[in-house]
Amino acid sequence: xxxxxxxxxxxxxxLKQKKRLAMAKRGHKLLKQKRDELMHRFLQLVExxxxxxxxxxxxxxxxFRSFLLARAEMSKEFMEEALMTGASSNGALRLRTESVxxxxxPRFDYADRRDIYAYGFAxxxxxxxxxxxxxxxxxxxxxxxxxIEKSLELLAEEIETTRRRVNALERxxxxxxxxxxxxxxxxxxxxxxSSRASLMRIKEIIRGEA
Amino acid sequence: xxxxxxxxxxxxxxxxxxxxxxxxxxxTASEAEPAIQExxxxxxxxxxxxxSLAAELGSVxxxxxxxxxxxxxxxxxxxxxxxxxxxxxRKLVERAVGIDILSRKET
Numbered sequence: 001x002x003x004x005x006x007x008x009x010x011x012x013x014x015l016k017q018k019k020r021l022a023m024a025k026r027g028h029k030l031l032k033q034k035r036d037e038l039m040h041r042f043l044q045l046v047e048x049x050x051x052x053x054x055x056x057x058x059x060x061x062x063x064f065r066s067f068l069l070a071r072a073e074m075s076k077e078f079m080e081e082a083l084m085t086g087a088s089s090n091g092a093l094r095l096r097t098e099s100v101x102x103x104x105x106p107r108f109d110y111a112d113r114r115d116i117y118a119y120g121f122a123x124x125x126x127x128x129x130x131x132x133x134x135x136x137x138x139x140x141x142x143x144x145x146x147x148i149e150k151s152l153e154l155l156a157e158e159i160e161t162t163r164r165r166v167n168a169l170e171r172x173x174x175x176x177x178x179x180x181x182x183x184x185x186x187x188x189x190x191x192x193x194s195s196r197a198s199l200m201r202i203k204e205i206i207r208g209e210a
Numbered sequence: 211x212x213x214x215x216x217x218x219x220x221x222x223x224x225x226x227x228x229x230x231x232x233x234x235x236x237x238t239a240s241e242a243e244p245a246i247q248e249x250x251x252x253x254x255x256x257x258x259x260x261x262s263l264a265a266e267l268g269s270v271x272x273x274x275x276x277x278x279x280x281x282x283x284x285x286x287x288x289x290x291x292x293x294x295x296x297x298x299x300r301k302l303v304e305r306a307v308g309i310d311i312l313s314r315k316e317t
Binding site for chain 1: 231288295
């Protein structure tokens with residue numbers, strides 16, 4: 001496509017190329033706006049994810065510490081059993097998709113479940129409760145993080161394609177059409193001059209004869 | 211009703227079982243890979259992956275990058291953050307923006 005295509009030097013073609021140029025310029029402007037808006041959203045999400053990840057990692061670290069302590073205090077089988085009983089009823093996660101500048105990104109709605117301590121208190125340690133409370137606190141944030149990081153991935157992809165399109169229009173297509181227009185108008189001018197010259201010449205000849 | 215799973219060492223992530231997540235035990239990347247594929251086939255929408263495994267699972271994670279689901283998220287284990295997840299976001303930013311704006315901000 002980058003190779004200059006041969007265009008007929010006609011007035012018709014000139015009009016066509018001018019129309020194409022107008023169209024390409026409009027597309028360029030729109031895509032540029034799309035790219036800027038995508039970028040804007042993207043950077044907002046980047047800002048959000050930074051704090052969020054820090055919070056999640058810090059809370060997880062605390063949760064794991066308590067959990068490991070709890071594990072040290074309880075027998076492995078007992079603990080697994082205690083946690084299993086809780087596993088039967090879940091917090092509810094619902095998946096929606098939302099369009100951000102025609103990029104479909106997931107939205108996770110998470111409904112918390114309160115009674116995670118579905119085990120007997122007698123045989124389990126307080127550390128386990130602490131750990132589970134921390135985990136329960138951090139889970140919605142983890143889900144949010146999943147949502148944002150996924151959106152970042154999808155938006156990054158779209159930004160890249162959009163930017164590539166903008167560049168293709170800006171650096172290849174539009175200069176090429178410009179070039180075509182220039183060449184056609186030069187050819188047309190040249191034709192006009194030569195026909196005028198021959199007309200003048202003919203006029204001279206006719207005058208000479210008269 | 212969408213499902214969430216965690217792939218990593220069971221003894222670390224077991225606590226999340228009480229919250230209704232599926233915990234899949236995997237200690238190595240070669241164990242984790244078929245597990246992840248199975249979870250994807252079972253339509254888990256969020257799959258948390260231990261950061262220590264994620265380093266070697268790049269190609270698996272990459273495969274689902276362009277799809278809206280599943281969302282694969284790296285989380286630290288009990289040894290703390292390895293910075294791989296952050297690095298991933300940084301790379302995305304670099305690709306999207308064309309320059310690395312995150313690390314410039316931090317220095």
